[in-house]
Amino acid sequence: MPAPQQATFRVDVSKEAFVFSAAHFITFAGDICERLHGHNYGVRVTVEGPLDDNRYVVDFIALRDAVLAETGQWDHHVLLPTEHAEIRVHSDDKETTATFRERRWVFPNEDCILLPVINTTAEEMARVLAERVRQRTREQFGETLTWIEVAVDENHGQWGVCRLPWNAS
């Protein structure tokens, strides 16, 4: 039976296994720089599009596995921004050093994930995850989806959300 014309469909995945524990610090209000601290981040991913022959938007399992492949890489790591104007991040063959003015943090390279963001806010993390999950699944899911949305929960109900068109690069 065809869907009513005004109907829209989405698939939402939000699994306990998406929770990842990571350390970060952000700046805000211009020049306030947080202490290094951690969160158990939660993630929800939604895609919208027409129903396929299975009457799926996309297979939950395929979307779930794509999200896990990304969030798993961030679990138990320090997340550092590469585009911040004042937090400078530099890696040598062993260590990654982040500096903000007179402050300095040094980590083993393998403990760090460098993200192409200005600030490691929940919103920016949601954008990076949305881009990466879209990239990872585009071939499998095809061109007919309309958008992907990723929401990142920093502290039990504080969500940063990013929605991207499906068919942009």
Ligand SMILES: Nc1nc2c(c(=O)[nH]1)N=C([C@H](O)[C@H](O)COP(=O)(O)OP(=O)(O)OP(=O)(O)O)CN2
């Ligand atoms: N829109 C956003 N606002 C804030 C973000 C963000 O990513 N997007 N991030 C922060 C900070 O990272 C802050 O550390 C949030 O952590 P939280 O633990 O919630 O802050 P609290 O000091 O209130 O923690 P409590 O554990 O509740 O004491 C701020 N804003």
